Amino acid sequence: MKFEIASELAYEIHSPTTLLINIHALRSPGQTIIEETFNIEPYIRIEELTSIHYENRFIRLEVEEGTNLNISYKAIVDASHKIIDQRELEAVPVVALDGNVIPFLFPSRYCQSDKLSTLAYKEFGHISNVYEKVLAIVDWIYENVDYVSGSTNSQTSAYDTITERTGVCRDFAHLGIALCRALTIPARYFTGYSYKLNPPDFHACFEAYIGGQWLIFDATRLAPLNGLVKIANGRDAADASIASIFGRYTSNGITVSCRALDDNFVPFTHENAYHKAIAVNAI
Incomplete structure (x- = not known):
């Protein structure tokens, strides 16, 4: 069954802060990611990590100064x-x-x-x-x-x-x-x-x-x-956890969606x- 998923996270960062974001669909034998995009505004260099024990996918990013941070993810996934x-x-x-x-x-x-x-x-x-x-x-x-x-x-x-x-x-x-x-x-x-x-x-x-x-x-x-x-x-x-944040911040909202792409659900x-x-x- 194919699904289109999307999420957006918005934060106001008050000081140097490190974020571990866990919103990517899992890659597994029973779950195939057909396409996906991940964006951050303003642009910050990111690093993708995989949990040793659970194969969970994390994005690690470091914000060096106060800013408004917007994170978005979108994917089409075939989940069995x-x-x-x-x-x-x-x-x-x-x-x-x-x-x-x-x-x-x-x-x-x-x-x-x-x-x-x-x-x-x-x-x-x-x-x-x-x-x-x-x-x-x-x-x-x-x-x-x-x-x-x-x-x-x-x-x-x-x-x-x-x-x-x-x-x-x-x-x-x-x-x-x-x-x-x-x-x-x-x-x-x-x-x-x-x-x-x-x-x-x-x-x-x-x-x-x-x-x-x-x-x-x-x-x-x-x-x-x-x-x-x-x-x-x-x-x-x-x-x-969807987000583990090490630093001072304020959450400005979370938006999530999941839509079935097959008519026979x-x-x-x-x-x-x-x-x-x-x-x-x-x-």
């Missing part, structure tokens, strides 16, 4: 989505996990799974099928946490969300990850562009490792699961997930 019969999915025991999957079992900065194990086992421990267990986690979050724009900040963790029962997509993803890990299900953070997300913005959800593959889940139910273009993965948002929603699983950007 694999539909899987959920009856074929089985849990992978820890002893059989690949080494690159094991880190996604551990607690992390925003996903304190060690603090949520009692709740996780009380609510979901009785469910034997691992895929159905993750679906139950997603349903529980949707039913028990209110989606309220602006209700949290960059310091909010899964433990805070379970206490305050409000959050945005980032918080819903962190809570889903933490509850999965508490039940010995590897889970990782997903950030990307999302088709039909209203209002348009960058979107966060999570992937769980089931049956030897990463499957996508979104407790917000705000967008079709096959309408996602991946930017980055990580243990949590700390590994996949059929949305894969949360309701579909009870019958079929979906792996995003997979072949």
Whole structure:
């Protein structure tokens, strides 16, 4: 499925500042970038970096003096989505996990799974099928946490969300990850562009490792699961932040869009997930 994605970030820089920008679509076997452009006004020399662990793409730039900085990215991306019969999915025991999957079992900065194990086992421990267990986690979050724009900040963790029962997509993803890990299900953070997300913005959800593959889940139910273009993965948002800025600045706005270029798009929603699983950007 081909998507046209675009984003613009505007900042007022007050002092010498270094920025790490993470808005490029990920290159992977299941996600092909057909064309892309990246512009900065005023012009500043940039350096593209790739994360060693997650293949995330970062742009590093240094602003030496105060200025108004405008960053824009646009791309056409062919993103594949694999539909899987959920009856074929089985849990992978820890002893059989690949080494690159094991880190996604551990607690992390925003996903304190060690603090949520009692709740996780009380609510979901009785469910034997691992895929159905993750679906139950997603349903529980949707039913028990209110989606309220602006209700949290960059310091909010899964433990805070379970206490305050409000959050945005980032918080819903962190809570889903933490509850999965508490039940010995590897889970990782997903950030990307999302088709039909209203209002348009960058979107966060999570992937769980089931049956030897990463499957996508979104407790917000705000967008079709096959309408996602991946930017980055990580243990949590700390590994996949859209912008990490070291210096004094003011954000002057973010604009994001994602448009399907194929006419035959059929949305894969949360309701579909009870019958079929979906792996995003997979072949």
